[in-house]
Amino acid sequence: MIKKGLSLVLILVLAVALTACNGSKQSSSDGKTTIEFMHSSVEQERLAVINKLVAQFEKEHKDIKIKQVPVEEDSYNTKIVTLANSGKLPAVLEVGQDYAKVMDKDELIDKSAVSKIIDKVGKDNYYEGALKLMKTEDGKSFTGAPISGWVQGIWYNKEMLASKGLKEPKSWDDILAIAKVFTDKGNKKYGIALPTVEGGFSEQAFSQFALSNNANILNSKGKLNIDTPEMKEALTYYQNLAKYTMPGSNDTTEVKDAFMNGTVPMALYSTYILPSVFEEGKASNIGFAIPKQKSKAVFGTVSALTISSGLEDNQKKAAQEFVEFLSKPENMTAWVLMSPGGAQPVNKKVTENPDYQANKVVKAFGNLSNEIAASYNDIQVFGLVDGKNFLKMGDVTSSGAIPKLVNGITVGGKDVKSELKTAEKSLEDVLKK
Amino acid sequence: MKTKLKQKSDAKLALALLFPSFALLLLLVAYPMISNIQISFFDQPINPRLSAKFVGLKNFIDILTDAEFFKSLGITLLYTVLTVAGSTIFGLAVAIFFNRPFKFRKTARSIIILSYVTPSISLIFAWKYMFNNGYGVINYLGGDVLHLFKEAPLWFDNPVSSFLLVVLFAIWRYFPYAFISFLAILQTIDNTLYEAAEIDGASAWEKFKIVTLPAIMPVLLTVITLRAIWMFYMFTDVYLLTNKVDILGIYLYKTAFAFNDLGKASSISVILFIILFIVIMLSRKRVNLNGNG
Structure with a gap:
C-alpha cells in the first residue's frame, strides 16, 4: 500500500517537474x-x-x-x-x-x-x-x-528666442551664444537643458555633438578610436555648454521639466517631448534644430x-x-x-x-512633422562607420563608459583629457573580451 | 520485534509524506543552486543553442583580481554595518518609547510602519524629488529659506553624500521591522522585574542593561542576522536612488545584464554566498540564536 502510494507521489512530482521544465515553447x-x-x-x-x-x-x-x-x-x-x-x-x-x-x-x-x-x-x-x-x-x-x-535634436522655444532677438541656432557657436544669453543662475534660469546623467541619455545626446564633429568611437575597421582631436574638441564643447545647464545629473525628467516650465529656452530631447507640447497648446511655439559643426548629426533610434x-x-x-x-x-x-x-x-x-x-x-505641428521625418536622413550613431554597423558598439554602450565620461567632465568637473584616457582604458578592456 | 517492525513502517510513511515537499525543495532550491555553481565555471552564451565554453576557475580569478569587486565589497560591508546598526538601534529606541500607554498609541504605531509597507519605488521617487537639484524641497529649505548653503549641494552626484543618503534611506525605510519585532517582545517582559530593579536603586541605563537587553536578546540577534543578510544583497533601493554607490548587488547586475556575462555573474553569487555563509557560521558559533546560553 505504502509502496503504491510512494510511487504514485513520485510519478505526480515527476509529472509536475517535467511540465515545469517543458515550458511554453510555442506549440501547435x-x-x-x-x-x-x-x-x-x-x-x-x-x-x-x-x-x-x-x-x-x-x-x-x-x-x-x-x-x-x-x-x-x-x-x-x-x-x-x-x-x-x-x-x-x-x-x-x-x-x-x-x-x-x-x-x-x-x-x-x-x-x-x-x-x-x-x-x-x-x-x-x-x-x-x-x-x-x-x-x-x-x-x-x-x-x-x-x-x-524617434529622433533627437535641440528643441527651442520660438517666443523666448524672439524676445531676445535671437534666431534658430544653426551651429555649435549659435547654441552656445543663446545658452549664455539666457543663463541667470541666481534666478534659476538656464540656457539649455542638457543631459548630464550617468546613463544612456547622455551618451545619445553627446553622440550628436561628437558625430557632427566627425568623431566616432570606432574607426572604419571597427577598432577603438576614441582619443582623437575631434573627440576632445566635442567633449570640451559639451563641457562648456554644460556650464549653462541646470546643476547636477540631468536625466529625461529634469530636461523635459526644465523646457516645459520655461526654465530654459532650449533642450536636447527626443520627439517624445512633442505630445506634452501639444497638450499645453504650444505646438506652434516649438522649433527643431540639429547640432552642426563639420556635418549634421541627428540621433535616432x-x-x-x-x-x-x-x-x-x-x-x-x-x-x-x-x-x-x-x-x-x-x-x-x-x-x-x-x-x-x-x-x-x-x-x-x-x-x-x-x-x-x-x-x-x-x-498641429504642421511643417515641423515633415521636417522631423526628413531628419532621418541626417541620422548618425556611434559605431556606424561608412555604412558598417559594428556589433561591438553594443558592448561599448552596455559598458556605460561614455555616460561615465560625459558625467565626469560635466557634473564631476573633471579634466577632459584624463577622463578620456580612463574611458579609453575601460573600453579597451571591454572590447578585449 | 513487533515494535521494530512498526517503527520501520512509520519511518517509511514519514518518508513518503515528506517526499513531495522534499522533491519540491530539491527542484526549487537545490537545482537552481547547483545550476548556478555549474554556470560559474563556463563562459556561457545567452543563446542555449551555442555551446558553453568550460573556462575552469577563470571567472573566479577575474573577479578576485578585479579592484572594482573589492571596492564594491568594502562599500557593501560598510553599508550593511551602518544600516543594520542604524535601523536596529532606532527601531529599539522607538519601540521602548512606544511601550507605554498614551493617547492615539495605535494610530501612532500604524504611522510608524508606513515607510516599511509602502512600495520602494514610490518612496524612492519621493526622495529623489526631495533632493532634486532644481526644485527639491531640501534645497529650497536649506538654501532659500534657512540660507544654510549658497549653492545647493549635488546630493546624489557626490559619492560621499550619495552614500550617506542611501544609508539614511535604508535606516528610515527598514527601522519599522525592528520596531515591530522589539515592541512584541518588550510587551512580554514582566513589569515586576523593572519594579524590583527600581527598588534596588537601578538607573534607567542599568534597567535597560540588566532587564531589557537579556529579555530581547533572541529577537535582537534574529533581527540583526536577517537584516544583515537582506542588506548585504540589497539592489533595488540603491540602484534606483543613485548610480554613485556601487554595492555588490549593482556590481553583479552590471556584470550579468549589461555585459551579458552570465558565467561571471554566477561566480560572483557563489563568492557572495561563501562570504555570507562564513559570516553567519561565525556569528552562530559566537552567539546562540535561541538566547539560552
Missing part, C-alpha cells in the same frame, strides 16, 4: 500554430491597439494564434536574456537597434527571415536612415524590420520587429507572416499613432497615409 495543438509576440506596450490604450491588430491578423490567418507577451520597458532586456537562456525566446520580438546588435552577436536573430520581410515591404519605402540603423555589420542583412522610431532564430518551420512561417502583416502601411500607421508626435514613421508610406496626416497631433 488543435492544428493551430501558436507563436509568442513580445513587445513593450503595456499601457492599456496601447494594448488595445495591438489587440485589435492581432485580432485582425488572426481573422485573416485562421491557422495561426498569437500569444502576446507584454513586458515593461525597464525589465525588457533582462527578460530577453533570461528567456533566451532558457530557450523560450518568443518568435516575434519588438526590439531597439542597440539590443538587436546584442542579440545578433549571440545568434538569436533569424536574419534571413527578417531580410525577406524587408524585401517584401520594399526597401525603398523605408527611410534610409532608419534602415541603416538595422543593418548588420557586413551590410548584407538586417536585424529587424523597422516599425517606428528605431524600434523594429525581429524574428528569433531556431524556430520550427511552421512557426517561422507564421512569424514572418505576422511581421509582414504588421509592416503593412495601415498597420504601421496604427502602431505609430499609439503615441502620435512621439513615435515617428520609419516608412514613407506611413507619412503619406491619410490617417497619419489627419491625426490632430501630427496636424
